[in-house]
Amino acid sequence: MRRRLIQSTLAVVLVVIAVFGVSLVIVETRTISNSAQERVSSEAQRLASIVDSRLIGAGTVSAEVLKGQVTGERFAVIEIPGQSAIEVGTKPEGEVIRGRAMGEEGERVVVEEPRSTVSQEVGRTLLIIGLVALLAVVAAVLLAIRQANRLASPLTDLAETAERLGSGDPRPRHKRYGVPELDRVADVLDSSAERIGRMLTAERRLAADASHQLRTPLTALSMRLEEITLTDDPDTVKEEANVALTQVERLTDVVERLLTNSRDPRTGNAVSFDLDEVIQQQLAEWRPAYRQAGRAIVSSGKRHLQAVATPGAVAQVLAALIENSLMHGGGTVALRTRVTGNQAVVEVTDEGPGVPADLGARIFERTISGRNSTGIGLAVARDLAEADGGRLEMLQTQPPVFGLFLSRTPLKRPPAEDEEPTVR
Structure with a gap:
């Protein structure tokens, strides 16, 4: 591209120089020739005036008298009636300009006057014009190189930026070149x-959330299936199968929830439900894991709370x-329900050492973990709570107490951008 820009610029300059240079040479040549002719004619008129004054005064004119009046390479012939012709100067050879x-x-x-004087003057003029044309060509080449670099270098940078985007590096360069286009x-x-960076971040976040959120229900489902394989009691098999089906439904709900949040994390499907049902479901799912760890999980507090x-x-x-609490806590895990204002609160606590003081304010940040875990669970849990208008907070660090605050009345959501408000 640089070569094409330089060649096109140089071609335009050469065309301009050719058109205007030839015209200027023709004009200057004619001007110099006309000036030389006028100069010789004026010289002849001047000598005629001198001869007139001499004839009127002294009555005679000689070559010695007129010798100092003809200078340079000029040659003069004076013809006076009744006298022989007077010649002053050296007669030029070749073509002459005559006045x-x-x-x-x-x-x-x-x-x-010899025409060679005109040719010399024309030659000097052509030399000057040629030098000016050469300077113009040099300046045009330098300007073309500068302009080509100014245009080609940004295009190279933009191509590299596009190539980086295609290779998965979405960092913007924020580099500008002073050319609007x-x-x-x-x-x-x-x-x-x-x-692209936001999309990649969202995809990585979805993958991390999915791996974390699906692990728990899959583990619980695996434990139920193990219980079924270890018993021969039909009633126990039926009970465990029903629980497994419930966990499959929950697993399906987890997948749908993750996909919904990946499209719009603010989207929620809040409904009014009995909080005890969800708590009892979790107790039933997690008791086998806690029994296996030699620990207990219990619930207490206000019953039959409705949450939205x-x-x-x-x-x-x-x-x-x-x-x-199972991974990082200790002792018995307790789920307590209570009411504060217009909110239902579920507190989860255990008898473990609690949260270190240096992690207390950052416990809900992603990748923040005190014991080599992923650090995703609490961050995802807070996002899920906030999607329905609730909130998840750490109420106490030692022993640890987490509180899930849920509204008891339906939320008034603003209309979507593509929905028109109802006019009554």
Whole structure:
């Protein structure tokens, strides 16, 4: 591209120089020739005036008298009636420029000058024009190189940026070049890089959340299936199978919830439900794991509370808290329900050492963990709670107490951007 820009610029300059240079040479040549002719004619007229004055005064004119009046390479012939012709100077060879004049006393003056003087002057003029043209070409080449670099280098950078985007590096460069069109392309590429970066982040987050959220119900389902394989009692098999089916439904709900949150984390399907049902479901799912660990899980507090949220999301939040207590806590895990204002609160606590003081304020941040876990569970749990208008907080660090706050009245959600408000 650089070569094409330089060649096109140079071609335009050469065409301009050819058109205007030839015209200028023709004009200057004619001007110099006309000036030389006028100069010789003026010289002849001047000599005629001198001869007239001499004839009127002294009555005679000689070559010695006129010798100092003809200078340079000029040659003059004065023809006076009744006298022989007077020649002054050296007669030039080759082509000459000739000027004639008639005096008042009837004399005739002819002045000649070699045409080579005109050719020399034309040559000097052509040399000057040629030097100017050469300087113009050099300046045009330098300007073309500069302009080509100014245009080609940004295009190279933009191509590298596009290649980086294609290779999975979505970092925007925020580099501009002072050319509006190229800056517009850079803006679009930076915007695309930011969008791709957000999409990649969302995909990585979805993959991490999915691996974490699906692990718990899959583990619980695996434990139920193991219980079925270890018993021959049909009633026990039936009971465990029903629980397994419930866990499969919960697993399906987890998948749907993850996909919904990946599209719009603010989307919720809040309904009014009995909080005891969700708590009892979690107790039934987690008791085998706690019995295997030699620990207990119990519930207490106010019964038959109605909360407004997504039951599946509340179950996932409680599962994350219960699993967190199983992995990092100790002793008995207790789920307590209470009412504060217009909110139903579920507190999850255990008898373990609690949360370290340096992690207390950051416990809900992603990748923050005190014991080599993924650090995703509590962050996902808080997102799920907030999606339905609730909140998840750490009420106490030692012993640890987490509180899930849920509204007891339906939320008034603003209309979506593509919905029109109802006018009554």
